[in-house]
Amino acid sequence: MPELTEVEAFAQAMLRWCGGRRVTALERLDPTVLRTEERDLTGMTVRGVSRRGKHLIVTLDDAELMVHLRMTGQLLPGEGAAFVRASLRLHDAAPVQLIDPRRLAELHVLAPGGAARRLVGLGDEPFPGPRPGSWWRARLGGARRPLKSALMDQALVAGLGNIAASEILWRARLHPTQRASELNDGEWERLAEAAEAFLSKAMSTQEPDRVVYISRGGENPFSVYQRARCPRCEGPVTRLSQQGRSTFLCPRCQPAPLG
DNA sequence: TAACATGTTTGTCG
DNA sequence: ACGACAAACATGTT
Numbered sequence: 338m339p340e341l342t343e344v345e346a347f348a349q350a351m352l353r354w355c356g357g358r359r360v361t362a363l364e365r366l367d368p369t370v371l372r373t374e375e376r377d378l379t380g381m382t383v384r385g386v387s388r389r390g391k392h393l394i395v396t397l398d399d400a401e402l403m404v405h406l407r408m409t410g411q412l413l414p415g416e417g418a419a420f421v422r423a424s425l426r427l428h429d430a431a432p433v434q435l436i437d438p439r440r441l442a443e444l445h446v447l448a449p450g451g452a453a454r455r456l457v458g459l460g461d462e463p464f465p466g467p468r469p470g471s472w473w474r475a476r477l478g479g480a481r482r483p484l485k486s487a488l489m490d491q492a493l494v495a496g497l498g499n500i501a502a503s504e505i506l507w508r509a510r511l512h513p514t515q516r517a518s519e520l521n522d523g524e525w526e527r528l529a530e531a532a533e534a535f536l537s538k539a540m541s542t543q544e545p546d547r548v549v550y551i552s553r554g555g556e557n558p559f560s561v562y563q564r565a566r567c568p569r570c571e572g573p574v575t576r577l578s579q580q581g582r583s584t585f586l587c588p589r590c591q592p593a594p595l596g
Numbered sequence: 597t598a599a600c601a602t603g604t605t606t607g608t609c610g
Numbered sequence: 611a612c613g614a615c616a617a618a619c620a621t622g623t624t
Contacts (some may be wrong), residue, residue, distance in 0.1 A: 340602055369620085391603080407603050409622080420621095439621050441603070482613065491604085500602055562602090581615075583600085 339391060339406045341464055341496030342536060346543035347412050348388040351395060351433065354414050355383040359428040360397065363446065367422040370437060373445035376400035378425075390459050390495030394452045403445040403452045410435065410442035460495040464540075467533040470525035477517045484520070484528075485513035485579055497532075500562045501539075503585045505531045507561040513577070513584045515594040561585040 339347065360378045365371045381397040388394070393412075395402040402425075404412070414431040416424070423435040423444055435442060445455070461476060476494050480487040487493055488502040497505070506513050508531035511524060520528070542558060557563055564574045567587035577584050 343602080405603080407619095408601065409603095439601090439619085441619060441621095443604095480612090486613085489603095498602055582603095 340498035340501050342539035344388050344391050344393055348386045348393050352386040354433050355427060358383050358430050361428050362426040364424040364426060367440060369440050370422040370442050371444045373447060375448050376446050389456050390491055401447045401449060401452045403447060405443040407441035409439040410437040458492055460491055460493045463494050463532055464536045468529055470522060470529040473528050474525040480517040482517060483514045483579060484511060484517045485584055487517040499582045503562050504559055505535050507587060508534055510590050512591045512593050513586055561587060
């Protein structure tokens with residue numbers, strides 16, 4: 338479900354759902370998602386919610402709750418949803434459910450400062466932007482890997498996933514297999530503008546309290562991801578495989594690099 | 597039914 | 611050190 342913009346939307350929603358509330362219990366309905374438990378949250382008040390890459394961090398009086406939703410995790414206030422793996426019960430507010438059919442999500446209850454310690458090595462934040470072309474060049478330009486692979490490397494830039502990478506490259510008219518180290522300054526600038534445009538548009542699409550990405554049977558909000566035709570040139574969208582993941586591109590708009 | 601899935605980690609090999 | 615690849619995690623969707 339989530340990449341940077343969805344986690345950001347979840348973080349903002351979490352602040353509305355839990356901000357200033359006192360925790361009455363952290364219910365663990367499935368033992369696999371609760372990976373770390375260094376504190377008992379009972380009685381603590383939620384002081385803030387933030388995001389770092391694809392990690393969501395809830396700050397409490399004497400603890401931090403760090404969540405990674407991985408592929409299929411979601412957060413939703415209420416009770417009785419399908420696939421609830423944990424539930425944060427609150428005083429005078431609906432509980433917040435961690436939902437994850439696939440059970441790959443991670444929940445860490447850490448001592449203060451624990452999240453930052455665990456996130457050492459995570460790359461810099463592209464959002465909120467804008468970031469200039471030189472910013473992207475400084476972080477990705479040393480990689481001789483395909484540009485898409487570098488974009489998704491969380492140690493270089495934090496938060497971009499498989500969909501964002503395809504969408505940003507399409508907007509920038511850059512080919513996914515192009516070596517990152519071979520981009521020129523104009524191409525870095527195009528990447529910078531495309532990233533800013535994609536991230537701000539994806540954020541503006543999010544509705545308060547209804548964080549949605551690709552919804553089953555719903556509209557596809559993307560330009561190339563799982564699309565048949567390029568909305569810019571009407572040409573066919575093609576798919577290739579990189580790092581075992583599908584990359585979508587418009588070969589007309591994103592010409593393959595020479596050599 | 598087999599292939600695929602918005603993510604990350606670990607191990608292997610070049 | 612860098613990078614490509616496969617498998618693993620565990621299960622729903624197409």
